[in-house]
Amino acid sequence: MYHHYFGLTELPFTLTPNTSFYCDLESHRSAFEVLVTALAAGEGFIKVVGEVGTGKTLLCRKLLNELPEQFVTAYIPNPYLTPSEMRAHIARELQVEAPEQQSEQLLTQAIQERLMSIVRDGKTTVVVVDEAQALPSETLEALRLISNLETESRKLIHIVLFGQPELDERLATREHRQLRQRITFSYSLQAMSVDELAHYISHRLYVAGYQGQSLFTPRAVQLLHDASRGIPRLVNVLCHKVLMLCYGEGAMQVTVKHVQLAVQDTDDVDLPRQSRWLWFGSAAVVVILVLSIAWWQGWLTEYLL
Template structure:
């Protein structure tokens, strides 16, 4: 798309949680320290909660990538599972040999035997659940029951829950009070400050191979922060559109008008005061025209080949 125009080796503002682009923001650094400390302490449930787009999945993947070898992990990226499906998934992740007879009791026993073996090898099992707010009530309770597996002296596994604020709302109910009392460490992810948005944008451009003059002025960064509310995912969406707009115009420096165009064309952002219907129409037309132009360039290149 626009990599050659800016001298990039890859797209810097994709929505895929790519750990190579991880920027150590204050909130993410603190959350990661809480997770590591909690795991070393060897206690029960750990919870990280953050609004949509604040980087929970990226932090989750960073944790899985950087845990020392003494941790054996089971990752549940899609928790919308029945209790039996969840137990089967955990068994596969922990490389448990499934019993020949289809029995929930035998499968649970096999999981416990595997956890005991992991413990005897001086290792610790960790179940990491992303999007934990989507866990059905029965599966959430089943997860609590699995956490009961222990020896006389120590827990056999940790359970780390990453979820949206709805997770806290569910845990606050009487139905889940037993699980709520077992959460020994928790952290709430915050959105980025203006200074962090500036560092975040610069960091991602650098990782993507950009070494030119600064493209984002302080005024532009403040507008991006205002529009996105400091949410990393929305910052990515806006910055991607800003690079597309400048690429379409053949320029490099991002202007406030570019931000207004991108904001007017993006869902779930706060529009600056000066932004109105005209900016919305202009932004939509500009991005649509750029899309057509980019498609034509690709068609022409294919034709010439």
């Protein structure tokens, strides 16, 4: 693979949300500060929303890795669970001993006792839910009820929801108005600017061990931004492909041509401006030819008659 060709110790643009490649983008930094501040303040529900590929899972894992020891965490990566499955998952994450008799009431009581024990130890419980837009309505309501567990002075559990914009759409319905009112802190992740994208690429290459001259020309970076709309996941896909192209050609720098070829081979990207004009130009030529032929055939028919 190309990582040896460029002197890299590992592939820099994989789709795995590896926190060692975390880049301190302004949007991610602000979101992380909101999360830490809200949890320190003891807020019940916190929400982070971002489009597909904007780095929610990476931010989620960074939060789990870097929360101080005073926080006890329960991570739910796949929230498509029934209310019973959700309670059981939270119980396992918090090392709650399941009651011998299968009972939702007894399990909830066991969770509450564990939460009280955590509070007595001077710690705080945080449940982190990734892909929260996939939570069934009944499970969303079950989470709200779990968040009701509290003492006279503080919440026993804090819940962080990471989700796509569809999560906001669901919370905006009348059905979930009670949960919506419980969300005291929220943040919306934004795509990268051109300058941030250039820094993002350099950062990931540096972490992967690159030590040479700049691999990407300014025009290539601009085209990457136009095509990817500044979405990190799409940037990773395109950068991986252009480095493979460079390796295949024996080139040591990414050019506009490499990016254009990568874009043509990638779904959900915006067609580069140059390609759009080429397409429109070709379409215009076709239209002119069709009209010309139609006019000529009409004239010829009239002449023959």
